[in-house]
Amino acid sequence: MMNSRKTKAQEETQQAGSAKRRCLFCGQEAELIWVHGHGQCAACGTNAEECCRGEQCRN
Incomplete structure (x- = not known):
């Protein structure tokens, strides 16, 4: 089962609409597309936001 909680970076990106x-x-x-916890460029698919940068999930 995948953890559906978002990191702070994911929340900030999505708040920007x-x-x-x-x-x-x-x-x-x-746009930045979130896939398996990391953000990919919608144009080229390159990992633009790493998934393991020390963010913690908010409760």
């Missing part, structure tokens, strides 16, 4: 940001890898303005 569908705001696009420029990918540091491909240069495209694209």
Whole structure:
């Protein structure tokens, strides 16, 4: 069973709505898509936000 709790980084990204940001890898303005705890660029699929940066889930 996967943990459905979000990290602070995930919450901050989702609070921005569908705001696009420029990918540091491909240069495209694209949304950040959360997959298995890490954020991927919607344009190129590169891992833009690591899943293991020390964030803790909020209760």
